[in-house]
Amino acid sequence: MCGRFVATSSRDLLVDWFEIEEVDAGAHLPPSYNVAPTDEVYNVATDVDSGKRLLRVTPWGLVVGDGATPLINARAETLAERPAFREAFEHRRCLIPADGFFEWETTATGRKQPYIFSPADEHPVGFAGIYGRRGTCAIVTSAARPPVDRLHDRMPVVVPVDRWDAWLDPDADADELQAFLGPPREAPFVTRPVSTRVNDVRNNDAGLLDEVPPPPQALQLF
DSSP, X not given: OOOOEEEOOOHHHHHHHTTOSEEOTTOOOOOEEEEOTTOEEEEEEEOTTTOOEEEEEEEBSBOOXXXXXXXXXXXXXXXXXXXXXXXHHHHOEEEEEESEEEEEEEOTTSOEEEEEEEETTSSOEEEEEEEOTXXXXXXXXXXXXXXXXXXXXXXXXXXXXXXXXXXXXXXXXXXXXXGGGSOOSXXXXXXXXXXXXGGSTTOOSGGXXXXXXXXXXXXXXX
């Protein structure tokens, strides 16, 4: 599951880091410290006409039919099987740049405590993504690994830099791409508890990423 993430890197930084060759007209977003479903997000794809690596903006939430609820996540295990995802996985893959994502822990008091998972090397990561004909996208998820698995059993798939070319190749073999989607032994993230203000999507400022004291643990008597 990935229901909220961080996208604060500037367009210029993304162009440099992801080796972008073309920028779609109007592709410019302000930093977002609390990206929510249906928000517009950057994504990186191979332009079908020019063959160049393109940076563009699309809504987060794959629309697969009239009136259908946008699908924000796609399970790696069923990408090649589910009709909603199969064609996009085979021909329309992208990278969704991110500077971290949030997960929540239910504390002993029942409160939802958010944690930010930030890239360990401080560079933006490329979440594996797919995009639809209507210009919408979804994040591919897999089974979680440490340190994420303590809070959730799913996490976004991070495509390693040395596999970006293959993932973005429209003609890549879908069976071979499945090897990219297995969860790593350990996720490339560090984590810390942050303000519960992130729970409200209307809050979107740098203070959301400030570390707060960890929630109290339940008292063990025996």
